[in-house]
Amino acid sequence: MAEGSLMFSQHLKKETVVSLINTxxxxxxxxxxxxxxxxxxxxxxxxxxxxxxxxxxxRNGRLEFxxxxxxxxxxxxxxxVFQYSTETLPVSSKSIxxxxxxxxxxxxxxxxYRTSPDLPCRFNSSFDEMNGYHTASILAVPLISKNxxxxxxxxxxxxxxxxxxxxxxxxSVKTLVPIFTNNAAAIIERSILNRELIxxxxxxxxxxxxxxxxxxxxxxxAFCAEIYQRWAENRNLPAWExxxxxxxxxxxxxLHDAGKVGIPDAVLKKPGPLTEEEFELIKQHTVxxxxxxxxxxxxxxxxxxxxxxxxxxxxxxxxYPGRLEPSGNRRPLTGEEIPLPARITALADVFDALASKRCxxxxxxxxxxxxxxxANSGYYFDPELVETFFQITDILEAIQRKxx
Numbered sequence: 001m002a003e004g005s006l007m008f009s010q011h012l013k014k015e016t017v018v019s020l021i022n023t024x025x026x027x028x029x030x031x032x033x034x035x036x037x038x039x040x041x042x043x044x045x046x047x048x049x050x051x052x053x054x055x056x057x058x059r060n061g062r063l064e065f066x067x068x069x070x071x072x073x074x075x076x077x078x079x080x081v082f083q084y085s086t087e088t089l090p091v092s093s094k095s096i097x098x099x100x101x102x103x104x105x106x107x108x109x110x111x112x113y114r115t116s117p118d119l120p121c122r123f124n125s126s127f128d129e130m131n132g133y134h135t136a137s138i139l140a141v142p143l144i145s146k147n148x149x150x151x152x153x154x155x156x157x158x159x160x161x162x163x164x165x166x167x168x169x170x171x172s173v174k175t176l177v178p179i180f181t182n183n184a185a186a187i188i189e190r191s192i193l194n195r196e197l198i199x200x201x202x203x204x205x206x207x208x209x210x211x212x213x214x215x216x217x218x219x220x221x222a223f224c225a226e227i228y229q230r231w232a233e234n235r236n237l238p239a240w241e242x243x244x245x246x247x248x249x250x251x252x253x254x255l256h257d258a259g260k261v262g263i264p265d266a267v268l269k270k271p272g273p274l275t276e277e278e279f280e281l282i283k284q285h286t287v288x289x290x291x292x293x294x295x296x297x298x299x300x301x302x303x304x305x306x307x308x309x310x311x312x313x314x315x316x317x318x319x320y321p322g323r324l325e326p327s328g329n330r331r332p333l334t335g336e337e338i339p340l341p342a343r344i345t346a347l348a349d350v351f352d353a354l355a356s357k358r359c360x361x362x363x364x365x366x367x368x369x370x371x372x373x374x375a376n377s378g379y380y381f382d383p384e385l386v387e388t389f390f391q392i393t394d395i396l397e398a399i400q401r402k403x404x
Contacts, residue, residue, distance in 0.1 A: 020047070020176070024183045031300065033191040034225070035247040037067040040184045041154065045069060047180060048139065048173045050156040051166070055143075056089065056097055057152035057192070063089040063101055066152070073131055077233075084222075084398035093120040097153045100140035104150060106178055109138040110168040139169045141178055143185035151185045151192075198254050205260040215403045216352060217254040222399045223348035224341070225250040231344075231388045249341050252304035256311050256345050259289025283320045286312055303341050310342035311349060316379045319346075335382075343382045347373070347389060350380070355400060366397070 023043045030036045041053050052070035056063035065087040068079045091101045099121035100107045109115055112123040112135040128135055137159050143151040156177070159169045202217045225246050232242045260268060263285050267278045274282065289308030293301050310333065313319035317334035325331050338346075354364045354372065364372075370393070377386040389396070 020180050027184060027187045030247050031191060031194055032247045032250045033188065033195050034250060035243060036188055036191045040188065041067055041069055044154060044177055044180060045156060048156050048169060048177055049160045051158035051160055053154065053156045055152060055154050058101065058150050061091065063091060063097060063153060073133055081394050081398040084402040086402050095124060096121045096138060096140050097155055100142050100153045101150055104142045104144060106174065107140040108169055108174060111136055112138055136166045137168045139177065141181050143181055143188060145185050145189045151189050154181055198251060201258055202254050205258050216356065219352050219399055219403045220256065220345065220348045221250050221253045223351060223396055224253040224344050226392055226395050227344050227348060227385060227388055230392050231385060234388060248300050248303045249344065252300060252307050252341060253345050253348065255304055256307050256349060257285060258292065259285035259308055262288035286321050306339035307341050307345045310338055311345040313338040313342060313346065314380050315382055343385055347381050347385050
């Protein structure tokens with residue numbers, strides 16, 4: 001029996017290693033940092049059979065909360081507003097996550113409320129108290145890149161046995177999870193650099209247009225991702241398809257106004273009303289942006305091109321720039337002729353513009369914004385997307401708070 005058990009254990013380990021390799025390969029197919037964090041945390045929780053988990057990323061010397069999952073509290077639909085918490089922690093021995101970051105060593109705790117006196121860190125029970133949750137076992141694993149630099153910390157909570165009872169994290173899990181996270185850390189680090197590159201491209205427009213800011217494009221990106229996800233869930237699209245397209249639109253939407261680099265400063269920075277000729281110049285930013293992605297070599301290029309060119313189209317056909325006909329004239333696009341990513345971005349962009357201070361206006365009150373969006377359903381915006389928008393206003397407002 002002992003020999004048979006050993007052979008089963010070796011087979012199981014081999015199957016697990018093959019699964020880890022396949023998972024890492026799948027992670028490499030994603031580009032957006034938020035989707036990579038979501039998939040990384042989900043796979044780590046499956047590997048450890050953990051009820052919950054979170055990821056903090058190192059930014060400006062502090063650990064910034066970036067992702068959370070909790071089957072007991074949130075279920076499979078996701079964390080909603082909790083996903084956009086603004087919490088940060090110091091890299092120090094005061095917290096479990098901070099201590100794992102400080103030492104670059106895994107921290108395993110069997111009972112959060114009875115931590116060993118040998119550990120300098122202590123469990124913060126405020127989340128449990130606010131949400132009626134009970135944390136027992138904890139595994140905090142530093143995310144270390146290939147050059148040994150700290151990317152962040154993943155925290156897994158409440159390992160489960162086959163009957164769903166909370167237990168401690170097993171020794172095999174403590175061995176396998178760091179192997180997975182060390183490989184995932186390199187992918188996360190690459191995705192962070194990729195997002196920074198996209199943000200730098202977006203900031204080229206900011207140099208010309210004082211109304212465009214890094215937080216504006218991050219808000220629009222997050223709005224688009226959340227609106228798309230709820231729209232897709234409402235249509236019962238497959239989970240893998242939702243993850244794949246959310247990955248694309250969240251990146252592409254950040255570049256929606258990058259074409260403004262081609263518009264003269266005198267027009268972009270004009271504080272007063274624009275003349276008809278000046279407004280025609282402004283409209284050209286959609287065409288200039290799309291030309292940056294005219295040589296389409298990937299689906300991301302296609303989605304970015306569609307958003308740049310068509311995010312000012314209107315559902316009723318009164319937007320711009322329309323479609324260029326062989327005659328040289330442009331034909332207005334209406335309804336579902338407008339690519340879905342552009343329809344989503346149009347709604348997200350207007351929502352953020354109304355909620356933001358501009359040189360010519362103060363931010364609108366949220367009730368007035370919602371009234372305006374409802375009034376333009378079927379005129380400016382896709383009615384189905386407007387309906388989706390109002391299903392997640394709590395999440396959208398949490399995004400506004402996070403990216404002020």
